[in-house]
Amino acid sequence: MYKNIFAIGPLIQNTLILTPNPKPVKLTFLIHCPDQAGIISSVTSFLHQNGGNVIYLDQHVDKEAGVFFMRLESDFQQNTDKQVLRASFQGELANRYEMEWSIHQERIKPRMAIFVSKYKHCLYDLLSRYQSGELLVEIPFILSNHQDLSFIADQFQIPFHHVPVSKELREKAAQQQLDLIEEHHVDFVVLARYMQIISPRVIEALPNRIINIHHSFLPAFAGAKPYHAAFKRGVKIIGATSHYVTEELDAGPIIAQDVATVSHSHFIEDLVAVGRDLEKIVLSKAVQLHVKRKTMVYNNRTVVFT
Amino acid sequence: MYKNIFAIGPLIQNTLILTPNPKPVKLTFLIHCPDQAGIISSVTSFLHQNGGNVIYLDQHVDKEAGVFFMRLESDFQQNTDKQVLRASFQGELANRYEMEWSIHQERIKPRMAIFVSKYKHCLYDLLSRYQSGELLVEIPFILSNHQDLSFIADQFQIPFHHVPVSKELREKAAQQQLDLIEEHHVDFVVLARYMQIISPRVIEALPNRIINIHHSFLPAFAGAKPYHAAFKRGVKIIGATSHYVTEELDAGPIIAQDVATVSHSHFIEDLVAVGRDLEKIVLSKAVQLHVKRKTMVYNNRTVVFT
Amino acid sequence: MYKNIFAIGPLIQNTLILTPNPKPVKLTFLIHCPDQAGIISSVTSFLHQNGGNVIYLDQHVDKEAGVFFMRLESDFQQNTDKQVLRASFQGELANRYEMEWSIHQERIKPRMAIFVSKYKHCLYDLLSRYQSGELLVEIPFILSNHQDLSFIADQFQIPFHHVPVSKELREKAAQQQLDLIEEHHVDFVVLARYMQIISPRVIEALPNRIINIHHSFLPAFAGAKPYHAAFKRGVKIIGATSHYVTEELDAGPIIAQDVATVSHSHFIEDLVAVGRDLEKIVLSKAVQLHVKRKTMVYNNRTVVFT
Amino acid sequence: MYKNIFAIGPLIQNTLILTPNPKPVKLTFLIHCPDQAGIISSVTSFLHQNGGNVIYLDQHVDKEAGVFFMRLESDFQQNTDKQVLRASFQGELANRYEMEWSIHQERIKPRMAIFVSKYKHCLYDLLSRYQSGELLVEIPFILSNHQDLSFIADQFQIPFHHVPVSKELREKAAQQQLDLIEEHHVDFVVLARYMQIISPRVIEALPNRIINIHHSFLPAFAGAKPYHAAFKRGVKIIGATSHYVTEELDAGPIIAQDVATVSHSHFIEDLVAVGRDLEKIVLSKAVQLHVKRKTMVYNNRTVVFT
Structure with a gap:
């Protein structure tokens, strides 16, 4: 009928911690299912x-597709047995409403690999946010089809392949790529202006977990040389689009877009x-939304809870 | 402890309609109360x-104020007895959680009076939206401290005072003003560049139900001649701010703001x-948010659910 | 080699006025020619x-096309003989630099016809600006393929065809259409959501003088039903584009664009x-730029001096 | 009468180069003077x-101040004697029109010092642009009132004081600070979230050559803790402002501003x-405008040619 195609994050370990004054644990629930009355209440x-x-x-x-989406953040006591919670949720709710769902624990950092080619700006931006503690991920490696940017990996002491x-x-x-992804338990990949087609095998291994940046306001100027095309068309605004990678080039679910004003003088x-x-x-921005579990994918569109 | 200061819309009449295939009635609930566990579920x-x-x-x-806000839209059967529903809500929920709340029925158009002085652009914009069916209100009258814009009221066949x-x-x-507001059962007033101070007595009569537009990016350039002040300061962006009117000039709860880029050449x-x-x-935009019951006011700030 | 395809405004009449303290006359020059050294100075x-x-x-x-564009505003004395000025300009400058050029006199209002179908918002916006004195044009008539909006023409007392x-x-x-355009000495036409293809004969009669609004961020979603297409593609930003009409649908030179943020909830x-x-x-905005002679067209692109 | 207070860049050396096929040299002229007829032509x-x-x-x-501003870029032959050019310009033009003026040679990189405290994001952004070749400056040193960010200076191999x-x-x-500025021939200073008042002596030494970033949409929320103030006021848009530093805190000439939408949920x-x-x-953005000699300052306002 319909299919869960959004990213499942790192599995939550079963924990049992007994402390006198435990700080609560925040769990994030992502749920989607056929729409019907009473779900929120249940x-x-x-x-x-x-x-x-x-x-x-x-x-x-x-409404068109008849699908219900929900994102919840809920505090639980430290000693909550998450294994039990998961089993109850599946038994009491998920089966009944035919839910696709996942739970994510805030404090477990997802593991993000970065693929680059020769452009530095996106890589620098990601790494400086990582280094500053803005972007709560682990970066097991940077991969490139060129040697040029290995010096940046060195600057930030991250392995470069x-x-x-x-x-x-x-x-x-x-x-x-697949071997590195598996070996390093990579949760998702960011293409920071990586100028190569991603193999269908890699896409299949990480469904809705590869994030690309395309340098145009999609669907305008898909494909190569969008700035040349924008200049030729004489647009007054240019854009950039971040999306999950699917097999069709530049056609995956859009996560974030932004634009800037330009003129004939550009x-x-x-x-x-x-x-x-x-x-x-x-x-x-798209990477942050993904890391914070604010995106869900359905019918090649995203639901982004902000 | 805390006080309900947001607008209460036109009261919902008790209705009892029995039809064979009734279309559902949409009710919008606005609720706020001290924050505590279990409210959403209840x-x-x-x-x-x-x-x-x-x-x-x-x-x-x-979190700072410890206040919970909720806006719900819920479909009910046509023959739902809203009097009973209201009583149950008060008895079972509102008392328990110390809620301030209101229910609004979509199909009852609020009654909006417009106050203007000599500027035409905001008045024309509101009236053309009204005439086009974009803005679902009744407009019992337009009031002005000048005669100049009576011809626009005539164009749209609206009484002018x-x-x-x-x-x-x-x-x-x-x-x-108070007499006209009372006589015409006015729900809220829009100051469409009305260049006079509103009397405290009028503000008191319509708490958080008078919407003003100030021609600056508040709190910058409050008071008179904001464009002159913006020019003098050499800002590169100017703005406009719509807010509920309170006794302190240009200091009421902000509903909507927008900006535009300018330069030294302006x-x-x-x-x-x-x-x-x-x-x-x-x-x-602010008027639409108010009409659609998407605004709540607390501590001189708005919660705007979009 | 290259060709003047931008609009030539209403011809300036030869005037000779002798007054004791004449206020200056502002003339606007639009010039383009093959790029070469010394033009500005000359x-x-x-x-x-x-x-x-x-x-x-x-x-x-x-630089790519090797074309130079210039817009000048210059004050002249009231009694300047513009006929002589034009002849000198042609003889001393235009021939030498192979210029295409036009002169426009500020105080002569261009004559703008409006074509509409059934949507009211653009029509109301143009008419309220016209009525307010924001938009300095004459409007000889409104033309529509439907009767629906004749009441708006009546509101503003403008002939409706x-x-x-x-x-x-x-x-x-x-x-x-051509007969009306000729009869009323129409300088340019605005398509205010006119939902019919403009005949090539009409386009030819008013080259770069028919302004359309397309309800998408061109070149994305050209053609019919752009909002449906935008929804389906799941874009996070939508736009609108105003352009001069050419024979190829939605492909003419872009004058102005703007965008707004949307989400999955739209x-x-x-x-x-x-x-x-x-x-x-x-x-x-596009109409204002055209009226103020701030647009020039070349190679299906606009130069917009703001 | 009026006074030149904009930055004078590195002096152009007198050069005399004779080569068979010399590439042209681009010089940028910044000029301001009392407004009068004929300046552009002259x-x-x-x-x-x-x-x-x-x-x-x-x-x-x-028009209000009666001051004329001009920015020109002009190509000259490699063997142009700039000393002679400067002398002629002064003699033939500057004296006659009472001009304040400066000439800048594109290929000479200005020397930019960075002052920081503990925030990393602005520093990383500047350094990554510098490293990528986006920002054409020399960076003789980074100065801080804390030791915390010395590791970033190390990452980019820039001296840290x-x-x-x-x-x-x-x-x-x-x-x-003054000693370092003098010793390293610093042309301008960037305060990349430097959380200390700059001494009047330092400001005097670098008039309109110290660029600050203030974390609000000035003049709103000048002074300390602007985000707290913005939250309290309930604004729907926040901003940032870059300006030249003057003795009055957060009141110097604005170079660039930008804004972002926020809501009650922030x-x-x-x-x-x-x-x-x-x-x-x-x-x-402000630093780039300064480096490209696109800013001029007058009456505590900037003229920014873009």
């Missing part, structure tokens, strides 16, 4: 009865310069 | 048990021209 | 020597509502 | 006669997070 009652205190709830109904890509090496490169190199700022801000 | 369960189907829920907690204001006439004018008259578009769009 | 010297005082100058070079369009009537309608009707505000603001 | 003719080819001209008249500030050390610190820490992106983008 879920909030369930959480209440299981010791949860709902501190945030956002919901959305796609050079995986060359060419017609002949395409399959080998995909395998190297030549292509000026559009590129203006675009750099858009690209890095939009990509980092 | 309210949604209550509605579910009383035949409601929650189609939209948005909630907010002001000339209520002059001067030092000597101030008290008399306030009384005339003289004061250019700022005025750019500002006109901002003013009319921001004012109409 | 033109400003010419104007200085002919009694002009340059109060504004903006210039642009399209109903020119039905159907497969069979297409040619006849084009002829009626259904198609919400996008339509958000879009209405964009459409009317962007169309009016 | 300057462009002078440049034309002295072998210059004007490739860009922007001009502005502050720790200059503590306290009530007792204020005068000593100012002297250390607590102070959310405003801080949104604000970080604004701050770094706005500061870098």
